[in-house]
Amino acid sequence: MVFWEGYVSDETMGTFAPIIVYWLYGGFYQLLQPLDKYRLHTKKEEEEKNLVPLPSVVKGVLLQQLVQATVAQCLFLLTSAQTSGKIKQPSVIVQILQIIIAMFVMDTWQYFVHRYMHQNKFLYRHVHSQHHRLVVPYAIGALYNHPLEGLLLDTFGGAISFLISGMTARTAVIFFCFAVIKTVDDHCGLWLPGNVFHLFFQNNSAYHDIHHQLQGTKYNYSQPFFSIWDRVLGTHMPYDLVKRADGGFEARLKKD
Template structure:
């Protein structure tokens, strides 16, 4: 039993909870004080290098979330598995854990290869994927700032395929998609905060993804949002060092061969 049971359907939660979680978690980062000692880039550098204002970023994210919500609602309606009494059949906790792990690997696989192709195809990069890289200095609210086609093929379809392959129910999907959203926002937060559990558990983190947004790492560190497995297997992994900047704070500096 979950806290929303009897108030909101699992399908509605699976559709809208990730959107609410995105804005709550990204908003938390946005409202933090400057925290200059923990920034991977200074606020001045963020203002100078990023070529799109915050208002455009918010509009772009909302458009992608509209598409995601539409696709999610359709998927849940098509795959809802209720018994004769109309009650959803929920698998055991161990089965749900396995489904979530499977979905993580499926999502990573899909996003790695689509992400890499969008970089290697010059037409797609110039006309589609380059929009995301207008944020040279990533920040949390811009985690889902993409061209609509990129958002559809990379994120929305990636999530749909992960859901279908793993066989999870809408209720399990609430957990998985909310976690994936939190991880994606954290990867773009631009901060290296002490004690951040994502930096402890995952090698693919805010510094790892920051390297990808820098010129030397543009064709490296494609993996997102969970594990760097495909980068390491296929030679696109670029390690980094965290060094102190002269003006304060940290910098993720690529380690070239």
């Protein structure tokens, strides 16, 4: 029994809950942006280095979410049409296992697609470079991508994770909302004390901030959960957190 049962379908929740979570969680982080001591870059750096204004970022994210919602609805309709009657939900243990499998599938897909978009000069110049216009990332820009990248990297990655893990639409609500929260957290540009994600994931906001820096664009491709593929394939770049004069921290490539 879940709180939305009887009000909206699992398929509808799986489609729209991640979008709502994105703007709520991202919006919360945006409210913290004026707190310089928690920023990985100063406000001045953001204004000088970022190559796209906030309204354009919002429009780009909304476009990607429209595509994601359309694909999600089609995917849920296709999979639900193959079952008859009410879907029996698996045990909690099975659902946890499915989510873990989906996490590894999504990480694998996104690592190799993301890395190839850097290595292929045409794809980087005409597609992936749009995401890197945010040299100083911030929360609501997490899904600011070229529409083709959004489709290949995020939308297809989510669909493949859903299908391979075998999860139901109800489990997918949890997984996709969690994936959105983690993606926003990685792009928030903040280093907050007590962030629970830093306890379980080495792939965090500082780790991904290195990738957005000019010297780190060939490293730290992994997203959104683990850094396994970076470590296995030699693209892992550790970092040092260096304290700034204003009391905040910045991530710098680790010195040998």
